[in-house]
């Protein structure tokens with residue numbers, strides 16, 4: 001049974017010339033690529049918290065971080081990319 005199933009699978013797969021990505025190994029590879037992209041993407045687009053006060057040079061993963069307690073301005077939610085573009089560095093308390 002296993003052999004017949006394998007033959008049928010092979011025939012089906014080789015009879016689909018217009019869809020090279022339908023092959024299981026290709027699908028697996030694209031899924032892995034998509035997953036790795038999705039794994040990277042949140043790092044740049046995920047939201048962080050910054051203090052707008054003049055002394056603040058950090059960004060925080062957590063709005064309750066004690067590094068934000070002494071914030072003299074207001075706390076804003078921005079993307080990591082934006083925080084980095086503002087020359088912010090990760091807070092040492094919430095990014096260990």
Ligand SMILES: [Zn+2]
Pocket residue numbers: 059060061062065066067068091092093094095
């Ligand atoms: Zn922090």
